[in-house]
Amino acid sequence: MKNFKPNYMKYLVLFFSFASANMAFSQSEMSLQDLVNTALEQNYNIQIFKNNQRQAVNSNTAGNAGMLPDVDLTGEYRVSQGNSNQQFFNGEGQSATNATSTSLSGNIGVNWVVFDGLAMFARKEQLEKLELLSKEDVRFYIEQTAFDVAQTYYRLAQEKKLLESFRTSLRVSQTRYEFEDRAFDVGSSNGLDVQQALVDRNTDSSLVLNQKAQIRELEIELNRIINRELTSAITPTDTIELTGDFNLVNLMEESRANNAELNQQQLLELIALSDAKIARGLLFPEVELFGNYAYNKQENEVGFLSSSRQFGPNFGLRIRFNLYSGGQERIRAENLSIEAESENYRSSDLQNEVEASVRVAYLRWISRLEQVQLEKESVEAADLALKIASKQYEIGTLTNVDFRVIQLNAVNAQSRFLEAQFAAKSRELELQRLSGKLMSSVF
Template structure:
């Protein structure tokens, strides 16, 4: 393949992705994720289940009403002797019994057990909301991690395309110089080797970009076609204050809030067990019944029908159940103590994680700034080397080295930019502010 063929090949490589594509902003990506991400949909359904559990229909405060009905048909062989001495023998005597009733039961007092159970269900509903929020925050961080990976690969692709254009220009120049006897075949071969390497790198990174776009689309519920780009502009929330964020972390961190809810739930569980042990339960019962008997000929009454109301109060008191309830109370106390210890441990861990995340964020901002400055130096060095290369004052090897230095500086700058942004997201997630700021 001569250098003209390399030019055509390179132009084809570069021209594959020149068509304009839909640009998905971070705001649009977040909206699609919140609406279509399957993990978020599932956790929203879990919250709905927890909300249903807090309904009055699941509280134990409503009465129960049951209906019963039955019918019995008997065929008997009966020998009956009456008080006057007469005897009757019946073979295949038939009789019927019918009954129907409505039964009402209402707990008037259960030692406040249902009260604490209802409050516990309310707290579990709030806990499920916090768990949903945690899922959303984790998914948003995952979204941005992939989104910025797409952005970084997109910028790296552009840098490699510029590199291959420079390599093709160098190959063209080397070819003309060889044709006119101004250089050796070695310069052409070196240029061909370099353009081959650049082409391979470009092919590989384009494949990585396609794969990562598919990953991003999955997070967004697969709502986009393959032909889309992302916004590569990044802004930082440089007005963040460490002390203010640390206080927000202690007050709003979702893991800490969940820990507090678990403590409250354990407290209500302890109270519920105590109520069961130390207080009686009083319930109101009532029923309305209808009974009809069709008796056989041996009975004094041929047909009898009864209807009536009945009502009463029932009291039950768990005076001693072999120690089962006492064991539950003791275990509930231990569970409460465990939840408190877990919160204390979590607070220490989160404060450490916040400080680590903050320092990491500050360091990566500095690294990004250094890489930005390095770009200027590398670009200036390349421009000067390119000018000297055109007039034959530097070798092709020196020119290639300056070209690679510029490319590596661009790749490092891109990496540093998105690393700093993701570090910022970690700080916001820990502080509970991730869903409260414009990203």
């Protein structure tokens, strides 16, 4: 008879080992909004994109576009010493040892390109588009990060509910095992029933252990995204609520206007057009105004001049025009125009892709909502069947095999219901992301 009794010490060891592991994970109840806020503040990639945006803002100036003049100031003071021996045609001469010469010079110059084929205006336009693109990059990555956080968060919430379902099933199996063990002690059950009940209980115990491990993995992934201590446990305070009320026509219009990825591509198309304009500007002459004011003073101990001084302005107009360079500028301008055309095709293709994604996500969202209702009915029916089966099993009118089938049906129904809920919520999040409304739904 002892051969059929469980090894309680083994289960105590397992229990305390997992309890110790749980203590290593600091408990933390967090809402989805808490996690998203933490990600916005601490996620490394978001900070990198924000730095890129700051660089783009700094670069967007008229001077960086070449629209302002260059002003240079130079100055020099020089002392020279040397030995000199000079003979003149009239027979006279002079010599000096360590003769000193000093010179002082200064110059301020202005160069201003006033015409370059309008390339400077195209560059300024491009810098403005690059700044807008950097903002869209930040927005896109924030939305993508929030989407990843929400997906993982709701998956974690569902897996924790599934863990409770597995634990409930384990308690049922434990009760059944104890019932069979007592029945065996009084001779009303055989060893086969006891062993089968033990196998079923251990199977349910394994499900609980595997589910705990999966929850740990999800917590680690969430902590990685929000740049938080990886071993911190997360207890979701939000549950899945399917509150989305979507209209396909509105979704299509919102995605065309607000989709971050589509906005990025449209800006890339405009930047490519600016590149083509800049290249075409090189085909025109460049007109530059220049002006200088110079001052020079020199003093010599020997030589023809003992001192000299010069100062005054000079100014003018300079024109540069490349007459021939193998047609390189023309070829480059044509290729960039072709590239701008390709970007236009990419924009059209991406718009079709986004619209297709919206339609598919919408259809799946409707399908998942219907599935949620069906699985909810299945859960209610399976729970009721399990209650009835438990009573029949206790009075001996239901076999072990039949009871186990009904028990597994209840667990599977709950699992399918939770999965259907998560799938519907995922489609809801996807529709909000595609239409540019994800962040407003989170906050």
